Amino acid sequence: MRKRPALNVALIQESFKGSKDKTIRVTKEKIAKASKKGAKLVVLQELHQSEYFCQCEDTKYFDYASSFEDDIRYWSEVAKEYEVVLVTSLFEQRAIGLYHNTAVIFDSDGSIAGKYRKMHIPDDPGFYEKFYFTEGDLGFEPVDTSVGRLGVLICWDQWYPEAARVMALKGAEILIYPTAIGYLESPKDRRDELCEKENSPKERKKMLDAWIGVQRGHAIANGIPLLSVNRVGFEADKSGQIGGINFWGHSFALGSQGELLAMANEVEEVLYLTLDLDTLLEVRKIWPFLRDRRIDSYGELLLRYAK
Amino acid sequence: MRKRPALNVALIQESFKGSKDKTIRVTKEKIAKASKKGAKLVVLQELHQSEYFCQCEDTKYFDYASSFEDDIRYWSEVAKEYEVVLVTSLFEQRAIGLYHNTAVIFDSDGSIAGKYRKMHIPDDPGFYEKFYFTEGDLGFEPVDTSVGRLGVLICWDQWYPEAARVMALKGAEILIYPTAIGYLESPKDRRDELCEKENSPKERKKMLDAWIGVQRGHAIANGIPLLSVNRVGFEADKSGQIGGINFWGHSFALGSQGELLAMANEVEEVLYLTLDLDTLLEVRKIWPFLRDRRIDSYGELLLRYAK
Numbered sequence: 001m002r003k004r005p006a007l008n009v010a011l012i013q014e015s016f017k018g019s020k021d022k023t024i025r026v027t028k029e030k031i032a033k034a035s036k037k038g039a040k041l042v043v044l045q046e047l048h049q050s051e052y053f054c055q056c057e058d059t060k061y062f063d064y065a066s067s068f069e070d071d072i073r074y075w076s077e078v079a080k081e082y083e084v085v086l087v088t089s090l091f092e093q094r095a096i097g098l099y100h101n102t103a104v105i106f107d108s109d110g111s112i113a114g115k116y117r118k119m120h121i122p123d124d125p126g127f128y129e130k131f132y133f134t135e136g137d138l139g140f141e142p143v144d145t146s147v148g149r150l151g152v153l154i155c156w157d158q159w160y161p162e163a164a165r166v167m168a169l170k171g172a173e174i175l176i177y178p179t180a181i182g183y184l185e186s187p188k189d190r191r192d193e194l195c196e197k198e199n200s201p202k203e204r205k206k207m208l209d210a211w212i213g214v215q216r217g218h219a220i221a222n223g224i225p226l227l228s229v230n231r232v233g234f235e236a237d238k239s240g241q242i243g244g245i246n247f248w249g250h251s252f253a254l255g256s257q258g259e260l261l262a263m264a265n266e267v268e269e270v271l272y273l274t275l276d277l278d279t280l281l282e283v284r285k286i287w288p289f290l291r292d293r294r295i296d297s298y299g300e301l302l303l304r305y306a307k
Numbered sequence: 308m309r310k311r312p313a314l315n316v317a318l319i320q321e322s323f324k325g326s327k328d329k330t331i332r333v334t335k336e337k338i339a340k341a342s343k344k345g346a347k348l349v350v351l352q353e354l355h356q357s358e359y360f361c362q363c364e365d366t367k368y369f370d371y372a373s374s375f376e377d378d379i380r381y382w383s384e385v386a387k388e389y390e391v392v393l394v395t396s397l398f399e400q401r402a403i404g405l406y407h408n409t410a411v412i413f414d415s416d417g418s419i420a421g422k423y424r425k426m427h428i429p430d431d432p433g434f435y436e437k438f439y440f441t442e443g444d445l446g447f448e449p450v451d452t453s454v455g456r457l458g459v460l461i462c463w464d465q466w467y468p469e470a471a472r473v474m475a476l477k478g479a480e481i482l483i484y485p486t487a488i489g490y491l492e493s494p495k496d497r498r499d500e501l502c503e504k505e506n507s508p509k510e511r512k513k514m515l516d517a518w519i520g521v522q523r524g525h526a527i528a529n530g531i532p533l534l535s536v537n538r539v540g541f542e543a544d545k546s547g548q549i550g551g552i553n554f555w556g557h558s559f560a561l562g563s564q565g566e567l568l569a570m571a572n573e574v575e576e577v578l579y580l581t582l583d584l585d586t587l588l589e590v591r592k593i594w595p596f597l598r599d600r601r602i603d604s605y606g607e608l609l610l611r612y613a614k
Contacts, residue, residue, distance in 0.1 A: 120599045136317015139604055141392045159596050161468030161528050166607045171614040206566050210594075213565045220517045221468050257513050258520045287517075289466050292427045293611070297446055300473045301608050303602070307478040 003278045007147050009041045010034035010084075011271040013251040013264050015233030016051045020064075024049055028078055031271055035082035037272065041147050043087040043298070045231045045251075046155050046180040050091070052231065052247070056239035057131040065093035072104055072112070080110025085145045087152055089178040091132075092117070101133040103152045103178060105143045114143030118154040119163060126184050126242045129156070142172035148277055151224075155179040158211075158228065162301065164218035168290075173277050175224055180231040181211060185243035208248060220258040223284040225275055227253050232268060236265070256280040257287075314454050316348045317341035317391075318578040320558040320571050321383035323358045327371075331356055333518030335385055337577055342389035344579065347415070348454050350394040352538045352558075353462050353487040354408070357398070359538065359554070363546035364438040379411055379419070387417025388484050394454045394459055396485040398439075399424070408440040410459045410485060412450045421450030425461040426470060432551045436463070449479035455584055458531075462486040465518075465535065469608065471525035475597075480584050482531055487538040488518060492550035515555060527565040530591040532582055534560050538576060563587040564594075573583045 012030050017023040027048060034042050037252050047053075049071065053061040071090050079086040084131050101118035117136030121129050140163055144149045147256040151172025157163045158177045167175060184198055198207065219226040232249035252263040262273040285288065300306040319337050324330040334355060339390040341349050354360075356378065360368040378397050399409040408425035426444030428436045447470055449458045458479025464470045465484045474482060491505055502512060509593050526533040539556035556573040560580050569580040590595065607613040 080406065119601050119604060122599065123596075124593075135601065140607075156599065159528060159594070160474060160600065161524065162600065162605050162608060165468065166605070166613065169610060169613040170606055171612075206564050209566070210564045213523045214527040216520045217468065217522075217528065220521040221466060221524065257517045259516070260511050273438070286431075288431075289468070292429065292463065293467065293469065294426050294442065295609050295611055297426060298469050298473070298609055300447075300476055301469060302602050302605055303476060304602055305478075305597070306473065306476040 004148075006274045006276045007040055008038045009043070009227065009253070009273050009275055010037070010039035011043050011227060011229045011251045011253065011264070013045060013229060013232050013249050013269050013271065015231070015247075015268055016046065016235055020049050024074070031078055031082050031084065031086070034270060035084050036215050039084055039272065042084045043176055043227055043229045044089060044178060045229045046089045046178040047091060048089055048178070048231075051235050052180050052245065054129050054132055055126050055235070055237040055245060056241055057128050058239070061132065062093070062099060063169075065099050068092045075104065076106055076110040076112070079108060081104035084107045085147045085150075086111070087132070087150070087176055087178060089154060098134055098138060099132055101129065101154060102136075103154055105145065105150060105152055112306050113145045114141065116141065116143070116152045116154065118157065120156045120160055122156040126237065126245055140166040140170065142167055142170050148173040151175045153177050157182065158218075159220060161221065164222055168222035168224055173281065174225065174275065175218060175222075175226040177215065177226070177228040179228060180247060182231070182247035183207070184245060184247040185234075187240060187243040205225040208250060212250070212252060216254055216258040219254040219256060221289060223256045223287060223289065225254060225256050225277070225280050227263075231264060242251065256283045311455075313407060313581045313583045314347055315345045316534065316580050316582055317344070317346035318350050318534060318536045318558045318560065318571070320352060320536060320539050320556055320576050320578065321355065322456045322538070322554075322575055323542055327356050329380065338385055338389050338391065338393070341577060341579070342391050345411040346391055346579065348394075349391045350483055350534055350536045351396060351485060352536045353396045353485040354398060355396055355485070355538075359487050359552065360434050360543050361439055362433050362542070362544040362552060363548055364435045365546070368439065369400070369406060372398040372406050375399045382411065383413055383417040386413035386415060387422070387494045390415045390488070392420070392457075394457070394483055394485060396461060404613040405441055406439055407443060408436065408461060409443075410461055412452065412457060412459055414452050420452045421448065421459075423448065423450070423461070425464065427463045427467055429463040433544065433552055435582070447473040447477065449474055449477050455480040458482045460484050462488065465522050465525075468525060468528065471529055475529035475531055479531065480527075480588065481582065482525060484522065484533070484535040484537060487554060489538070489554035490514070491552060492541075494547060494550040519557070519559060523561055523565040526561040526595060528565060530559060530563045530588065530594060530596065532563050532568075532584070532587050539573060561592045
């Protein structure tokens with residue numbers, strides 16, 4: 001079989017610019033530049049058009065989702081203009097009162113290659129996503145594009161080996177995670193015990209390492225490269241309930257043995273890298289984990305708890 | 308609920324001593340010493356009574372399994388004498404022509420707390436286990452002991468998130484992996500391409516990191532501490548087919564966020580550490596991954612391939 005050429009990738013790690021208009025304009029400029037530098041696959045962070053509005057529960061933010069169809073048209077044009085496969089992360093209004101956290105993947109001709117609706121929805125202090133997003137109902141379906149078969153998942157999904165495995169079993173060639181994760185800050189006027197505990201340098205390092213570590217586990221267990229694109233910068237909680245979130249950046253790329261290929265810092269950054277997909281997937285011949293799965297004995301994975 | 312006292316653990320990483328008699332005598336001495344130092348849980352490496360005989364396929368090695376019942380009596384006495392919960396890894400003859408790679412777990416009174424028959428069986432150059440071991444048929448069942456509910460798995464199992472997850476769903480409080488993994492050496496009289504490639508320092512590091520990394524992923528995804536005990540030292544392949552295996556040691560212990568608690572070097576070593584199980588499992592309240600599993604959408608995990 002003839003090998004495909006190596007794939008040039010750009011991961012765009014950004015901060016929110018104060019308004020949707022300004023934010024998407026800057027993102028578009030970065031995509032233009034990435035395209036000029038040869039990128040054929042561009043991945044954006046979770047909910048990249050707006051601030052991370054899930055820090056509090058407020059119905060006004062549902063209005064952000066009403067432009068879903070316009071947003072699709074906008075990013076379709078961008079993908080087409082700059083001839084890149086583009087992974088976006090949008091707020092989808094499916095009906096009034098029914099919303100999803102949805103990745104729309106465009107091929108380089110601007111067509112919609114596929115959609116993925118976030119399947120695992122978190123709900124933690126500062127991350128009240130269960131208020132906004134209904135669990136996805138499209139399953140774990142990789143998306144065929146001109147650069148390969150992409151296993152796109154979103155943020156909280158990254159903690160679930162099941163999601164990564166199903167994508168791999170369906171022939172995904174890369175796992176891709178747009179994400180928005182960071183450190184909680186204590187409110188200025190009072191000390192919040194959970195925030196304080198989480199904000200010690202030791203705890204921060206442990207969280208960051210765990211975030212990278214669990215995704216590295218998916219890359220290794222499935223013999224598959226992995227891209228993770230995180231938001232960066234401080235965003236206040238407008239409700240004042242918490243002190244805001246410092247999104248920790250550190251977007252990264254792993255090879256199919258979990259080896260680190262590239263990592264961003266905790267600043268705005270576009271991470272460029274090259275993936276030789278055909279070679280990367282060869283590792284499965286040496287480490288044939290898919291060969292020996294005990295599918296006769298995994299039934300309990302479908303239970304909530306098995307004790 | 309009253310908290311349990313912290314658990315003192317000893318992980319015994321050894322080399323083969325040339326004969327079963329000598330090897331098990333030295334192991335027993337190490338258990339005695341560990342007990343004296345306060346260890347209540349002692350974990351031994353995979354197939355710790357003998358050389359790693361799976362480097363070649365030879366029916367003579369089936370004789371090693373014929374002493375399974377005697378071996379159980381021996382280690383039962385050791386556990387009882389030194390009052391430790393003991394995780395052993397034995398070669399089980401279930402019938403002539405039917406053998407398993409079996410962990411027998413003894414409680415500190417010498418009683419058998421449980422058995423686990425290795426479920427995932429590898430077969431790679433130098434690791435011809437499918438010739439020797441039939442796949443386990445006891446499922447992924449944690450074992451209740453006086454020190455906690457132990458999720459004992461064996462070596463190749465460590466690459467499978469499914470195994471770790473089922474153990475966690477069944478209430479395991481620690482994941483424990485006796486293992487035997489190392490670097491293949493080229494035969495002295497010829498260059499073996501696979502061995503040479505795998506033996507570059509860069510490839511060795513990548514393999515070691517992947518071995519740690521995939522297990523770290525299980526600890527994080529399940530919010531559970533993890534102990535992995537590996538064989539160490541060079542063992543020749545008596546058939547001359549390969550140049551032998553350098554078992555790489557590096558036994559380690561992780562906390563429930565995947566943080567490294569202790570790690571051995573590439574020499575004989577007993578690793579001591581203390582686990583506060585009740586506190587470690589508290590992390591699941593902050594990172595509630597079990598809460599949000601999409602059990603309605605994991606059905607494809609039971610397929611061999613889903614494309």
